Amino acid sequence: MIQISAAAQQEIKRIQRTRQKSDSYLRLGVEEGGCSGLYYTLNWEEEIKSTDRVYPQTDFSIIIDEKSLPYLHQLALDYTEDLMGGGFRFKNPQAINPCSCGLSFAIG
Numbered sequence: 001m002i003q004i005s006a007a008a009q010q011e012i013k014r015i016q017r018t019r020q021k022s023d024s025y026l027r028l029g030v031e032e033g034g035c036s037g038l039y040y041t042l043n044w045e046e047e048i049k050s051t052d053r054v055y056p057q058t059d060f061s062i063i064i065d066e067k068s069l070p071y072l073h074q075l076a077l078d079y080t081e082d083l084m085g086g087g088f089r090f091k092n093p094q095a096i097n098p099c100s101c102g103l104s105f106a107i108g
Helices: 006-019
Strands: 025-033 037-045 053-056 061-064 076-082 085-091 104-107
Touching: 006 037, 006 076, 006 085
Parallel strands: 025 061
Antiparallel strands: 025 037, 037 104, 053 061, 076 085
């Protein structure tokens, strides 16, 4: 299960409104690369694939492909703003050796 903070939900809804496509889905995924071997991805999609897992929220849905699902188990997605600007923050209890950017990680 994935946890999404209230701040992250607000930001996702804000972005969705600016896109003016209320029927789009936020795809959360993991790709190979980055400083530590894996990195998180966030993209908007118009369609759900048959192998996707869907996590409905109040005003939007998050979709995750089968390949990424094991890496995202128990992930907490947050959104914070600081002096350098705002951004999504990923808190993954499975991650080891996270990069200081917060996007790249390895699994032990």
